[in-house]
Amino acid sequence: MIKIYDHNELFNQPDYQEQFERKKEFEKPWPAEKVREVSEWTKTPEYKELNFKRENIKINPAKACQPLGAVFCASGFDGCMPFVQGAQGCVAYFRSHLSRHFKEPFAAISTSMTEDAAVFGGLNNMIEGLENTYTLYKPEMIAVSTTCMAEVIGDDLNAYIKTSREKGVIPQDLPVPFAHTPSFVGSHIVGYDNMLKGILKALSEGGRGEPTTKVNVIPGFDTYTGNYHEIKRLMALMGVEYTLLADVSETFDSPNTGEYKLYPGGTPLPEAMNAVNALGTIALQKYSTAKTMDYIQKEWNQKALTLSPIGIKNTDAFFSELSKLTGKPIPAAIEAERGRAVDAMVDSHPYVHGRRFALVGDPDQLLGMISLIMEMGGEPVHIVCTNGDKHFEAEANELLASSPFGVNGKVYINKDMWHLRSLLFTEPVDLLIGNSYAKFLTRDTGTPLIRIGFPLFDRHHLHRYPIIGYQGALNLVTTIVNTVLEELDRNTVDTTSFDVIR
Amino acid sequence: MSTAIKDTQKMIEEVLDAYPEKSKKERAKHLAANDPSGQCSTCQVKSNVKSRPGVMTVRGCAYAGAKGVVWGPVKDQITISHGPIGCGQYSWWSRRNYYNGQTGIDTFGTMHITTDFQEKNIVYGGDKGLDAALHELKELFPLAKGMGILSECPVGLIGDDIEAVSKRVAKEFKFPIVPVRCEGFRGVSQSLGHHIANDTIKDYVLGKGELETSTPYDVALIGDYNIGGDAWASRKILEEMGLRVISQYTGDATLNEIAIATKAKLNLIHCYRSMNYICRHMEEEYGIPWMEFNFFGPTKTYDSIRKIAAKFDARIQENAEAVIAKYKPIMEGIVEQYRPKLKGKKVMLYVGGLRPRHTIGAYEDLGMEVVASGYEFGHSDDYKRTYPELKEGAVIMDDATLYELEEFTRRLKPDMVGSGIKEKYSYHKLGVPFRQMHSWDYSGPYHGFDGFPVFARDMDMTVNSPTWDLIRRKK
Numbered sequence: 007m008i009k010i011y012d013h014n015e016l017f018n019q020p021d022y023q024e025q026f027e028r029k030k031e032f033e034k035p036w037p038a039e040k041v042r043e044v045s046e047w048t049k050t051p052e053y054k055e056l057n058f059k060r061e062n063i064k065i066n067p068a069k070a071c072q073p074l075g076a077v078f079c080a081s082g083f084d085g086c087m088p089f090v091q092g093a094q095g096c097v098a099y100f101r102s103h104l105s106r107h108f109k110e111p112f113a114a115i116s117t118s119m120t121e122d123a124a125v126f127g128g129l130n131n132m133i134e135g136l137e138n139t140y141t142l143y144k145p146e147m148i149a150v151s152t153t154c155m156a157e158v159i160g161d162d163l164n165a166y167i168k169t170s171r172e173k174g175v176i177p178q179d180l181p182v183p184f185a186h187t188p189s190f191v192g193s194h195i196v197g198y199d200n201m202l203k204g205i206l207k208a209l210s211e212g213g214r215g216e217p218t219t220k221v222n223v224i225p226g227f228d229t230y231t232g233n234y235h236e237i238k239r240l241m242a243l244m245g246v247e248y249t250l251l252a253d254v255s256e257t258f259d260s261p262n263t264g265e266y267k268l269y270p271g272g273t274p275l276p277e278a279m280n281a282v283n284a285l286g287t288i289a290l291q292k293y294s295t296a297k298t299m300d301y302i303q304k305e306w307n308q309k310a311l312t313l314s315p316i317g318i319k320n321t322d323a324f325f326s327e328l329s330k331l332t333g334k335p336i337p338a339a340i341e342a343e344r345g346r347a348v349d350a351m352v353d354s355h356p357y358v359h360g361r362r363f364a365l366v367g368d369p370d371q372l373l374g375m376i377s378l379i380m381e382m383g384g385e386p387v388h389i390v391c392t393n394g395d396k397h398f399e400a401e402a403n404e405l406l407a408s409s410p411f412g413v414n415g416k417v418y419i420n421k422d423m424w425h426l427r428s429l430l431f432t433e434p435v436d437l438l439i440g441n442s443y444a445k446f447l448t449r450d451t452g453t454p455l456i457r458i459g460f461p462l463f464d465r466h467h468l469h470r471y472p473i474i475g476y477q478g479a480l481n482l483v484t485t486i487v488n489t490v491l492e493e494l495d496r497n498t499v500d501t502t503s504f505d506v507i508r
Numbered sequence: 509m510s511t512a513i514k515d516t517q518k519m520i521e522e523v524l525d526a527y528p529e530k531s532k533k534e535r536a537k538h539l540a541a542n543d544p545s546g547q548c549s550t551c552q553v554k555s556n557v558k559s560r561p562g563v564m565t566v567r568g569c570a571y572a573g574a575k576g577v578v579w580g581p582v583k584d585q586i587t588i589s590h591g592p593i594g595c596g597q598y599s600w601w602s603r604r605n606y607y608n609g610q611t612g613i614d615t616f617g618t619m620h621i622t623t624d625f626q627e628k629n630i631v632y633g634g635d636k637g638l639d640a641a642l643h644e645l646k647e648l649f650p651l652a653k654g655m656g657i658l659s660e661c662p663v664g665l666i667g668d669d670i671e672a673v674s675k676r677v678a679k680e681f682k683f684p685i686v687p688v689r690c691e692g693f694r695g696v697s698q699s700l701g702h703h704i705a706n707d708t709i710k711d712y713v714l715g716k717g718e719l720e721t722s723t724p725y726d727v728a729l730i731g732d733y734n735i736g737g738d739a740w741a742s743r744k745i746l747e748e749m750g751l752r753v754i755s756q757y758t759g760d761a762t763l764n765e766i767a768i769a770t771k772a773k774l775n776l777i778h779c780y781r782s783m784n785y786i787c788r789h790m791e792e793e794y795g796i797p798w799m800e801f802n803f804f805g806p807t808k809t810y811d812s813i814r815k816i817a818a819k820f821d822a823r824i825q826e827n828a829e830a831v832i833a834k835y836k837p838i839m840e841g842i843v844e845q846y847r848p849k850l851k852g853k854k855v856m857l858y859v860g861g862l863r864p865r866h867t868i869g870a871y872e873d874l875g876m877e878v879v880a881s882g883y884e885f886g887h888s889d890d891y892k893r894t895y896p897e898l899k900e901g902a903v904i905m906d907d908a909t910l911y912e913l914e915e916f917t918r919r920l921k922p923d924m925v926g927s928g929i930k931e932k933y934s935y936h937k938l939g940v941p942f943r944q945m946h947s948w949d950y951s952g953p954y955h956g957f958d959g960f961p962v963f964a965r966d967m968d969m970t971v972n973s974p975t976w977d978l979i980r981r982k983k
Contacts, residue, residue, distance in 0.1 A: 010964075012965075016741075025743060028747070032764065032765050036651050041613055041614045048612065053648075063621060063641035064622050064624040065621050066620050070597045070598070095569025095698075099568070099572075105932065111934035113564065124665060190592045190625040265981075443600065
């Protein structure tokens with residue numbers, strides 16, 4: 007066998023290293039001394055101050071745009087084709103982005119608007135797009151969202167869909183919910199919210215009937231397929247009948263059976279239509295469901311609760327409220343799960359207590375993680391939320407104030423990972439929690455990264471393990487404590503502290 | 509007309525049957541049975557026209573072509589995604605254009621820098637904010653050698669004048685600030701983005717660099733984005749031939765390299781589609797000849813080495829033979845190692861740029877046959893270069909849709925498919941071996957003599973993975 011060197015080893019070989027040196031003659035690089043000098047300067051408080059002064063540019067932000075959240079949400083309904091009115095590159099990007107995270111196929115449609123549509127509007131694109139989509143891909147529902155192009159030129163989705171129906175390119179009774187999802191407002195979590203509201207509004211129309219004993223559960227922009235499986239398991243354990251809105255677990259975690267299903271599953275449409283008659287609705291995230299929950303409370307007259315079950319206390323609250331809502335007792339099996347998770351936290355606490363954390367991610371996940379870290383005696387220090395608003399800021403600050411372990415915590419909304427880089431240099435922490443792009447912070451600052459959030463491109467299958475409920479808490483604790491232990495091993499390998507029992 | 513062509517045409521007609529009338533008529537022009545001789549008049553596909561709405565095209569946009577492909581890899585300039593948050597987020601370091609440098613200090617390739625448009629920018633315009641953003645960046649990144657403003661859709665729609673901003677600020681900063689009008693709604697695919705990017709290289713950077721000495725052996729390596737280190741592997745061969753690669757476009761490139769290409773004696777272009785424009789310009793304006801070459805697979809690489817050497821003197825030609833002689837035994841060893849495991853396997857390709865034709869030879873070196881090939885954003889000149897490379901009756905696809913790709917797979921039963929991330933996992937579900945042929949599936953390089961062994965290893969692990977046999981198919 008000939009040994010084969012790929013990029014991981016090849017370019018460290020002397021012939022390539024020499025090539026790189028030769029190439030500099032043409033590159034005209036800065037002198038190495040200058041690069042070192044600037045590099046050191048970027049680690050200083052002076053640089054941090056300059057960095058925090060900027061108002062007009064984002065550098066390594068942790069957020070995506072509205073339509074990504076919209077297509078993600080739409081794909082959670084069985085037989086639904088996400089359909090985006092606008093330029094086609096956006097949809098190519100959404101599909102790539104989601105596939106890179108989940109390692110799953112993701113289908114979505116673009117109306118491929120070009121310069122003529124910019125001048126005349128996108129009506130023709132909508133009509134032909136709906137016709138082709140319906141004929142070729144045979145969906146049971148088409149959920150329409152928009153790119154910034156369609157928003158800037160002011161395409162009227164409601165009127166366009168109506169015209170398409172009149173022209174007979176889609177059946178009169180085909181549900182075609184829509185949401186305006188401009189990418190220059192909010193982020194992917196707002197797009198999720200807008201699309202979900204649009205879908206529920208369309209599907210619940212005229213659906214008011216006999217009240218059911220079911221509970222609607224809205225996961226929010228949750229990219230952990232393990233969480234969907236987990237919530238189903240927990241609801242079954244509780245003996246609560248439920249409807250997940252929207253259930254993306256099959257879309258992004260379908261079994262390999264040697265066939266490709268364009269519509270692998272999701273919330274069945276009849277169930278979604280009946281959601282209006284449920285006992286109540288529980289959202290597992292707040293900031294990605296605010297408008298939807300407001301709508302449900304006002305229009306469906308339902309009890310609408312937001313209970314994000316990340317960490318022990320949050321999960322306790324979730325089960326206690328669910329029990330109150332449904333009248334069902336919390337079964338012994340769930341109590342036992344709680345006991346096991348807490349047992350693990352008690353056992354592992356010495357490696358987390360007093361450790362300082364930096365966190366970057368979406369608002370709901372951050373709140374959950376802050377809570378769990380403080381329960382372990384860890385200290386959240388830098389909390390960066392690019393897509394966080396004032397409400398999030400206030401809620402996060404309140405949460406930090408509720409525990410002595412939150413005293414050093416500071417919340418940064420509308421800031422990005424380049425801000426966080428400065429913070430990690432000027433006020434170092436022990437551990438960093440963030441998505442795959444946070445690995446560049448690890449490279450620059452040496453802070454070990456615990457990959458939690460979205461997107462996770464450079465590790466496989468993490469999204470398959472739940473982070474909600476007691477089981478989720480156990481998974482998170484395992485990941486956190488073992489990252490600490492790996493780091494201890496790395497740092498003590500040449501010392502007597504290289505312990506075999508920890 | 510041969511039976512092979514007729515059979516393929518019949519298959520294409522069957523596949524097209526599912527479309528509504530208008531789209532069927534349109535799509536029919538983009539699918540054909542291959543005729544290597546070029547005599548069959550119905551065997552030429554139409555290309556570089558608008559995708560039909562709603563069919564699920566694989567294509568991207570002008571921004572993807574300009575930022576993602578051409579400008580993004582230029583390492584010492586700050587590339588700004590100008591507009592809303594998404595475009596820069598989704599194209600953030602996804603093409604693996606490797607480079608040397610200290611990111612955030614003297615190079616900026618793996619960074620996502622955006623003006624993050626809000627509603628107020630749409631209403632009041634984004635120029636003022638852009639001006640301020642450029643100044644903020646200059647303060648934070650004093651070693652940047654230039655900046656690129658890559659426009660997203662709204663910028664062109666609201667009538668911003670990014671050219672005026674860049675002109676004013678460039679004068680102040682005394683370095684290039686390149687406004688690139690690559691709004692995603694322009695053109696029909698990534699392709700116009702390449703063209704626009706080439707034009708801005710010409711207008712803002714080309715011919716403005718420093719090169720102290722010149723030799724008769726100075727060449728520029730154009731249209732290599734150094735995916736997984738491709739350009740480095742190609743460069744190694746050129747240098748071993750005795751050529752001096754003064755400029756690399758645009759993988760691992762600095763602005764100075766982009767600028768000094770006009771000093772080359774010969775431009776060598778790998779990805780013709782994305783960078784032929786700048787080569788043509790340098791030919792017209794500077795009299796620099798250019799030639800296409802192919803460094804995928806030993807057969808094509810030997811051939812290209814000899815063709816390149818033929819443009820130079822006897823010394824280079826002797827070197828070329830010495831290089832071939834040096835690597836030939838290694839390449840034969842690789843072929844010997846992998847060919848028995850891959851011989852006779854059928855390949856379907858649907859990619860972009862140069863790959864639908866340039867990789868055919870590499871597959872053939874391993875005894876594999878490409879039975880279908882297509883371009884996301886090719887033009888007729890790409891297809892003309894492709895027909896002779898494929899067998900009679902092979903399927904030619906232009907701007908294929910998800911539906912078509914799936915149907916052709918069912919009918920052609922390829923042993924492996926090479927396409928992109930959007931296609932990858934539907935093939936995994938189908939149990940059809942698949943390799944990403946845009947990003948080399950996070951492997952590489954695939955170019956040159958160091959690339960072919962990796963290519964061969966990867967195709968073997970794709971086709972012969974035992975995991976495919978674990979799939980329990982529904983009867």
